[in-house]
Amino acid sequence: MTKDKRAASQDKTHKAALASQALLSQEQVDWLFQQLAAWLPADDDNRARLVPQVKTDADLFRSLVGCLLSAQSKDENTAKAKAALMALADTPAGILALTNEQIVAAIKPAGLYNVKARNLRKLCEHLTASNDPIPRDRKGLMGLPGIGRKCADIVLRFALGESVIAVDTHVHRVCNRLGLARGKTEAETAACLEPRVPEWARHHGHMRLLEFGKQVCQARKPNCAQCQLAEICAYGTLARPDHP
Numbered sequence: 001m002t003k004d005k006r007a008a009s010q011d012k013t014h015k016a017a018l019a020s021q022a023l024l025s026q027e028q029v030d031w032l033f034q035q036l037a038a039w040l041p042a043d044d045d046n047r048a049r050l051v052p053q054v055k056t057d058a059d060l061f062r063s064l065v066g067c068l069l070s071a072q073s074k075d076e077n078t079a080k081a082k083a084a085l086m087a088l089a090d091t092p093a094g095i096l097a098l099t100n101e102q103i104v105a106a107i108k109p110a111g112l113y114n115v116k117a118r119n120l121r122k123l124c125e126h127l128t129a130s131n132d133p134i135p136r137d138r139k140g141l142m143g144l145p146g147i148g149r150k151c152a153d154i155v156l157r158f159a160l161g162e163s164v165i166a167v168d169t170h171v172h173r174v175c176n177r178l179g180l181a182r183g184k185t186e187a188e189t190a191a192c193l194e195p196r197v198p199e200w201a202r203h204h205g206h207m208r209l210l211e212f213g214k215q216v217c218q219a220r221k222p223n224c225a226q227c228q229l230a231e232i233c234a235y236g237t238l239a240r241p242d243h244p
């Protein structure tokens, strides 16, 4: 068995074992966020500090489009696709006036372009048919075609500046490994996580968990030996070479 295959098989075994483990206590959750805050202070992290505030519905629409295009796409590819589309049209009516071929060609860098083009059209049709302003709360955002919990929470956090922890693939993985929250899907993890995060930790919580997932608790190679959260981590305990 290759190294990668062995790591993937161990990861699967550990994940199955985690399902029956207790979640972290509230005291441990508080300690965990204090550790992350010390590791990634808000002042040193521009992305956590500089929150773009949406002022108009036009800004909010552009954020929704970016989020819709971001599914299973790297940030740089999403940015390319969004810029190409916005160069053609940046309003719901303008996008509806484009041909499907134009939309697909523009958003191709973000992948899944046929599905995304369809969802984009549905979103634009919904917004042009309604005279209401674009909703600015989770429930309203999730009522829009193509917008799920992750997208709604990303818009709430980064476009509207709310203290919400959006759960993407990195946050989902880190939460489940640590026992911070449990869920089979990102939406389940988000629902479990929200009431467990202390108020003070919410504003920068997404960026801290995200960066921690990218830099330390990586999908294929979690750096458990150097991890500052190892002492409370269920996955880290299972992964220790001396664990029975």
Ligand code: SF4
Pocket: 177, 178, 216, 217, 218, 222, 223, 224, 225, 227, 228, 229, 230, 233, 234, 235, 236, 237
């Ligand atoms: S101990 Fe390992 S699995 Fe747990 S949070 Fe740290 S890097 Fe991730």
